[in-house]
Amino acid sequence: MSDQTGGLRGSLGYVPSWVTSCGGNPALNDILDNIDNSDTDNLDEGVANLYYTDGRADARIAAARGAANGIAPLDASSKVPVANLPDAVLGALQYQGTWNANTNTPAIVSGVGTDGHYYVVSVAGTTSIDGVADWEIGDWIVFNGTVWEKIDNSDKVSSVNGQVGVVALDAGDIGTDTSNFDKNLSAADDTIQKALETLDELNVSSVLAGDGWVSSGLSFSYISYDSTHKLGVIRVTGSDVTGTFSVGMKLRLSQPTDGVKYAFIHKVEFTGGNTDFTIWLGTDYDLDSEAVNTVSYSGFRAPYLFPMQKDKWTVEVSDVSQQVVSSVASFVWVNPGSTSIDIPLGLWDVEYFVIVEGDSNSSTNTLQVQATLSTANNSESDVDFTSMLQERGIGNVVERAYGYFYRRKELELAASDEYFLNSLCSYNNADIKFDGNISKTFIRAISQYI
Secondary structure (H helix, E strand, O other), X not given: OEOOOOOEEEOOEEEOHHHHOOOOOHHHHHHHHHHHHOOHHHOOOEOOEOOOOHHHHHHHHHHHEOOOOOEOOOOOOXXXXXXXXXXXXXXXXXXXEEEEOOOOEOOXXXXXXXXXXXXXXXXXXOOOEOOEOOEXXXXXXXXXXXXXXXXOOOOOOOOEOOEOOOOOOOHHHHOOXXXXXHHHHHHHHHHHHHHHHHHHHHOHHHHHXXXXXEEOOOOEEEEEEEOOOOEEEEEEOOOOOOOOOOOOOEEEEEEOOOEEEEEEXXXXXXXXXXXXXXXXXXXXXXXXXXXXXXXXXXXXXXXXXXXXXXXXXXXXEEEOOEEEEEEEOOOOXXXXXXXXXXXXXEEEEEEEEEEEEEEEEEEEOEEEEEEEEEOOOOOOOOHHHOEEEEEEOOOOOEEEEEEEEEEEEEEEEOOOEEEEEEEEEOOOOEEEEEEOOOOOEEEEEEEOOO
């Protein structure tokens, strides 16, 4: 056939018109006829011939399908068959079917197998494979790459009272000796009874009623009172009740003179056959040397009518004046104004604030001042309570270091103690001042039980 320009297009391609115009040459005409009427199926396949028919391509694909380094086949559901999936997809274990452990069918040989292959025992038996000869229905036999191993899925009771298989028990199989059972039942009954007695003692109904207080039901007596730290000691005579009360619990009690009072338990101990309670009564109450009546306790945060204001459970000292210590030797701790605080035993959130001024009374190029809260009035006892300020100048122009100092830390005291607010200066014969007249100097201890 011809195109619009007079050329010839055959099944093998296009021949321009200038070639076809060379008529009168029989050899050329034969070539053109062959081009126009040739069939690609007649072409030999070879390295130099890259032209393939559908049939030849299909044959190539069929030869590569499922072959090593070839292509994966698809099943009737357009999925790759399991046999053509790698172990990484299938997982380490590959189920091979069931195994008769009585007849060793299919035959399994010790130390021979494919890593990850396993069988499930369908018939129990004693065939010895790699040293294992106890096979029950449901067990797995797995090859780990070296030996066959057993995954035991069939542990069972060998017998019950001499019976094996499906066992049906009656009273005769159990026996008549019930002494251990009676002992266990008696012990359980005692435990339940004690629990009921404890609940009754605790008067749990009052808690469930909603006021948050539990009546102790105990008789307390006055022992002592430390008015400096506002710590009182009350006692339950002849009983150990430390299993009921603990540090941090709240107490409500009454006394004939002042009526109802509230406190925290700061210490409870059984000593000399008695249980002693060290209680802290905060800012609003004192313990009188008289009868202690109707004591209730609570582990709740805010039982009924318990004062929850933090300032009622805080110890604080403050000063709004200026305190001065003159001519202090360099790096020597002093206690301006004898500023200190008495902290009761217990758990406290302790903080202080002070404006410290160090005057050298002459020029220097470096001046440093420090402040600390210490258990002595002339030393540093806890670096966590120490802060420092340093002023640097050029050409000996610094005469004063001045700054705000604040530190805070949790303290747990086994005994009451006094803490002093101290300061030092790096310059010899300097004056150290606490400027409470500018901003209030204070030391504060807040109960951590509130």
